[in-house]
Amino acid sequence: MNIVTLCGLGVGSSLMLKMTVEEILEEEGIKGRVENLDLGSAKAKQADLYVVSKDMETNLRDVEGKIIFIENLTDKEEVRKKFLEIVK
Amino acid sequence: MTEVISAFVGIIKTPAVILGLIALLGLLVQKKSFSQVVEGTLKTMLGLLILSAGAGLIVENLAPFSEMFTDAFNLTGVVPFDEAVVGALSEKVGMIAQNTSLILAIGFLVNVILARITPFKYIFLTGHMMWIMAGGLAWAFYDLGVSELNTIIYGSFIQGCVLLLLPAIAQPIVRKITGNDKIAYGHLTTIGVVASAYVGKIFGNSAKDAEDMELPEGLSFFKDTAISVSLVMLIIYLITAIFTGAETMAKYAGETNFIVYSILKGLGFAAGVLILLQGVRLFLGEIIPAFKGIGMKIVPGARPALDVPVFFSYAPKSLMLGFIFAIPGMLVGLFVSSFFGTVIPLPSIIGGFFTGGMAGIFGNALGGRRGSMIAGFVYGLFLTIPVALFYPLYNLAEYGVQGVAYLVSDGIAVLSLIKLSFSTGFPVIGLLVFLAIFVFLCIRFKNRNENYQLEQ
Numbered sequence: 001m002n003i004v005t006l007c008g009l010g011v012g013s014s015l016m017l018k019m020t021v022e023e024i025l026e027e028e029g030i031k032g033r034v035e036n037l038d039l040g041s042a043k044a045k046q047a048d049l050y051v052v053s054k055d056m057e058t059n060l061r062d063v064e065g066k067i068i069f070i071e072n073l074t075d076k077e078e079v080r081k082k083f084l085e086i087v088k
Numbered sequence: 089m090t091e092v093i094s095a096f097v098g099i100i101k102t103p104a105v106i107l108g109l110i111a112l113l114g115l116l117v118q119k120k121s122f123s124q125v126v127e128g129t130l131k132t133m134l135g136l137l138i139l140s141a142g143a144g145l146i147v148e149n150l151a152p153f154s155e156m157f158t159d160a161f162n163l164t165g166v167v168p169f170d171e172a173v174v175g176a177l178s179e180k181v182g183m184i185a186q187n188t189s190l191i192l193a194i195g196f197l198v199n200v201i202l203a204r205i206t207p208f209k210y211i212f213l214t215g216h217m218m219w220i221m222a223g224g225l226a227w228a229f230y231d232l233g234v235s236e237l238n239t240i241i242y243g244s245f246i247q248g249c250v251l252l253l254l255p256a257i258a259q260p261i262v263r264k265i266t267g268n269d270k271i272a273y274g275h276l277t278t279i280g281v282v283a284s285a286y287v288g289k290i291f292g293n294s295a296k297d298a299e300d301m302e303l304p305e306g307l308s309f310f311k312d313t314a315i316s317v318s319l320v321m322l323i324i325y326l327i328t329a330i331f332t333g334a335e336t337m338a339k340y341a342g343e344t345n346f347i348v349y350s351i352l353k354g355l356g357f358a359a360g361v362l363i364l365l366q367g368v369r370l371f372l373g374e375i376i377p378a379f380k381g382i383g384m385k386i387v388p389g390a391r392p393a394l395d396v397p398v399f400f401s402y403a404p405k406s407l408m409l410g411f412i413f414a415i416p417g418m419l420v421g422l423f424v425s426s427f428f429g430t431v432i433p434l435p436s437i438i439g440g441f442f443t444g445g446m447a448g449i450f451g452n453a454l455g456g457r458r459g460s461m462i463a464g465f466v467y468g469l470f471l472t473i474p475v476a477l478f479y480p481l482y483n484l485a486e487y488g489v490q491g492v493a494y495l496v497s498d499g500i501a502v503l504s505l506i507k508l509s510f511s512t513g514f515p516v517i518g519l520l521v522f523l524a525i526f527v528f529l530c531i532r533f534k535n536r537n538e539n540y541q542l543e544q
Contacts, residue, residue, distance in 0.1 A: 008311045008442065011216050011369050012395030019377050036373065038365060040314030055400045055407075058308045073398045074271050 001032040001087075004047040006056065010038030013073055017051055024080050030087065049086060051079070103178060103185035107371055108133040110193045114378025128374040135374075136189075139367025143175030145360030149353050150491030152340045153325060160331035163426060167324075167357075168436045168475045168495035170276075171216065174223030175364050176489040183236065187226035191243040192218055196379055198248020203387045207534040211383035212251035214274040214395040215372035217496070221276055222247055224499045228506050231482045242519070249526060250502055254278045255393035256533060261285060264453045265402050274393025277443040280470035280497030281463075285450035288463035292455020298406040298448070301457065310411065310441045313365070318358040320437040325354035396446045403449040409457070410448015410464035414440045417468015424469075425476035433475040433493055444468060474500050481507045 003021055007014035014036035025032045037045055039052075039059050047065060054069040068082040099105055111132035115125045150167065157165035178185035196218065203209055212218060225247055229239035255272035261282065262273050275281075310316045329337055329350040337346035344352075384390060400407050418435040425432050444467050451463025475493050478500045484493070494500060509518025 007395075007397050009216075009313050009365060009438070011365055011372055012214055013397040015215065015369075015373060015376055016213075016394060016398070018373070019380065022377075036369065038314065038362075039312040040362075053397055053401060055397075055404045056308070056311055059311055071401050073401065074394070 001030070001048040002046070003032055003034045003049045003051060004042065004045055005034060005036045006039050006042055006050060006052040006060075007036075008039055008056075010036060010041065013053065014038075017053075017070070017073060017079070020076050020079050021051055021083065023076070024083055028080075028084070028087075049083075051083070101186050103182070103189050104133040104136040106186060106189040107136050107192075107375070110189065111371070111374040111378070114375060114382070118378055118381050132371040132374045135367045135370030135372075137367070138370060139175050139364055140179040142360050142362070142364030142367055143172060143179050145363060146172045146357055147176045147360075147489060147491065149356035149360055152353065153328065154491040156328050156332045156337070156340060157432075159336050160328050160333075161432075164431045165328070165434055166431045166475075166479065166491055166493040167321075168433045168439065168471065168493045169361075170220040170224075170495050170499065171364055171368065172361070172492045173484070173489065173494050174220055174227070175367075176492065177223065177227050177484075177487060180488045181230065184223070184226045184230050187230070187236065187239050187243060188219070188223045190240050191222040191225055191247050192375075194240065194244035195222060195247025195251065196383075198244055199251040200383050200386050202248055202252045203383070203390050206252070206530045207537055208252050208256050208530070209387060209390045210252055210255040210272050210274075210393050211380075211387060211390045212255065212274045212393045213376060213380055213383070214393065215376045215379075216368050217274065217276045217395075218247075218251065219368070219372070220496060221250060221499055221502070224494060224503055225506075228482055228503045232506070232510050246502065246506075249522075250498065251393075253526075253529070254498055255391070256529075258282050258450070259391075261450050261453050262399075265399060265449065270391060271398065272391045272393040273396075273399070273446075275396055275443065275446070276496035276498040277396075277439075277446065277470075278498050279501055280467055280474075281443060281447045281450050284447040284463040284467040284470060285454050285459070287466045288447075288451030288459030288461075289454035291462050292451065292457070292459025294454065294456045294459065296456040296458070298409050298452040298457040298460045299403055301405050301409075303405050303408050310437065313438065314358060314362055316437045316441060317361050318355055320435065321354040321357045322351060324434055325350040325357075396442050399446065399449055403452055406448040406452035406460045407445035408448070409460045410445045410451065410467070411441050413461045413464030414444025414447065414468040414471065417444075417465040418471050419468075420465075421469045421472025425472055428476050430476050431479045431493060433472045433479075433495075436471055436495060439471045439495055440468065444471070470497050471495065478504060 005014045005017035018034045018036040021034045042063050050067040054071045057069055108129050112129045115128045225243040258273035258278050263269055329346055334346055341349035444464050447463040447467035448460045452460035479493055509515045
């Protein structure tokens, strides 16, 4: 599956999220590609799933597709839980 | 034979190749597959080339602006933007580009080794900040006429120490915000943000938490860099164009209507920013995962020092307060800067939102609602006044980089200390003083840390 992680600049915390999601993919044995991007480019990027910080919820109102909002960007288990809910 | 060797050395010293080799090493250490290694290495090299193109576009779109600003106000206006400074310097001066890449890589290793042997267990992982610091050091030593080898040695050492020590400064506040000791603040705005927060503490009241307030959500679009940079540059460009006047503007715009011209230039700047960030994204995406893997393996239990948005969700309202109050702070700072006779730092909206917001979060942790507002305002001053004072210390326009300025408070502090140390004529003294302070800090920090652990 194609996954896009997002943050304001698209270079800092979205990269951290990307690394977290990649770890989860590997641990769960799911095949997928993860890319990190800035918020503004989200609309132009088709993805099966977007992963983004909770405080950016209002910025993604127009983006179509599945989005999971993460409250604590450093909490891998939160990402895993929300990710698996979508995948299953 | 000598030609082959010199061609080989020439290739190795190309900045894109240096960074490509670093990525290659990192990918091999992570035991990635062959296709992943090839892809990652190529992407890193492309990233550096894209970054240069973006920096070129930024400078190109800003060039008329600097002259317009002088025509309009008889002052030199600059846009504080670190990535553009380092990107453009790398494009113009090959030596700076090459040393930046090497300092970035070796400085990281110094960070890891020091984290292993000193009580400071921090691994700095905010890639674009590491790059800006490395670029700042390469620029400073180049400007001071330091030899290539010494630039790499001292630059990497200073880089590693700075990346190690900065998170420690913010950690007491970070513990308060996150409620644990697992992550750290990894950004080159630490001094500014922490100092602002302590000012907020003095005048604030920690009993009234900013998070209990009601705030409108309308400002959240500022998180989208493309939008916020475009809007602010449009406004700045248009105001300057109107003050320059239609007649003088013909000099720049030619046949084009001067308002249309200003809009296109303002948006052109934002386009450059987006391209530059795309380049940064490509090369950091390959290097940072390797850094993280290596760092966490060599220093078990280390705290990763992370980028600002990691802390946003802990205090979203303080973030907004900090940002809102950083704006008047920047305007006051802009006004004050006009008396220094150097440059006028224009409001930096990325700085205002991301790090002004961070000042708000830190300010709220120490001084509640009022502390958050005051910290935001004070941090607005940090985004302008030091920028203007620092600007003349190192040549920039002489290298063909005009209209932008170095912004981050920690970078300014470190480069200013280097300049001070060199101005004594015996820079080695500066290094020795620094080493003595470092050892002293290690001992003190160790004791304090043990006390903290005992309390827990």
